Amino acid sequence: MNEQALIEMEDLFENPTPRVPVALCLDCSGSMMGDPIRELNEGVKTFYQAINDDEIARFSAEICIVTFGPVSLEADFATLDTRPQPPILSASxxxxMGEAVELAINSLERRKAAYKASGVDYYQPWLVLMTDGQPNGNNLVLQQQVARxxxxxETKKLTVFPIGIGSGANMDVLAWFSPGRLPLRLQGxxxxEFFSWLSxxxxxxxxxxxxxxxxxxxxxxxxWAEL
Structure with a gap:
């Protein structure tokens, strides 16, 4: 177990505040190069700053960031009190998408197990799924994760926010992940603005x-959304 993991485990025992686990599953594929990835980084930074400025949320919100293109766990679940700075994301x-969602949900399940082992309560987890294109990974994995x-x-164990970026986002695929909440398309x-609303x-x-x-x-x- 590395030093950061030890800090996060100790935080569960020292900080009994109920947690709000938020998984950001973000498309950082090659098509996000240029202005999109710069604006995404600024948005994530805005999110972190707003959570840091909230005395309660700073100790209760736990953020995980998974990117795809390639799939990477950029930041595992942790409060901003223990990990205050966001990672810098790059596009390639x-x-x-399916593989990225699998990693995000697996990370969430591990963290929920840690909450339970430590006697820490938690709110319904959130998954924010943002993409500007068509998933082109393993189709079987995609189908499995859509169903999962x-x-x-549907069983109230996860709140899903599917967000399309630009005209090329496959809104039909995003809709599969969230039967009860239609996907939204980001304005430009x-x-x-989205991450400010999310915070x-x-x-x-x-x-x-x-x-x-x-x-x-x-x-x-x-x-922030096209309605």
Whole structure:
């Protein structure tokens, strides 16, 4: 176990605050080069800054970042109190979406097991899936993960936010992952606006009681999504 993993394990014992696990599964394939990847980095930075500025969310929100193109666990689940800076993302490769979602959900399951072993409560996990294209990894893996995530969403074990980037995003595939919530298309490159909205939503959840239904800011979606 490396030093960062030890810090995160110790944090579960020293900080009993209920956790809000948020997995960001982000398309960083070659088509994201240039302005898109720069704006994505700025958006993630905005998200981290907003969570850091919230006294409750800083100790309760745990962020995991998985990128695809190639698939990489850029940051495993941890509070921003223990890992305050986001990784710098770069664009390359193809769009193996299924493999990336598999890694994100496997990471989530490991973290949930750690919560339970430490006696730490947690809120319904979130998965943010963002892509600007068509998945082109292993089709069987994609089908398996669609079924896995859709079942978790339907049984209230996961909240899924599917977001399309640009006109080339396959919205039909994004819809498969979230039967109860239609995918949304980002307005232009409004990553910062989206992540600002997301941070406010995470803060709202962190101030509730685990198990309570939290109403999302639907009006705020108009500031970053095409409706």
């Amino acid at each position: 490769g193809n769009t193996p 995530v859709a079942h978790m969403a 490159l409004k990553f910062s 406010k939503s995470v803060s709202r959840v962190s101030q509730s009681t685990p198990g309570d239904k939290v109403t999302l800011d639907v009006d705020g979606i108009r500031g």
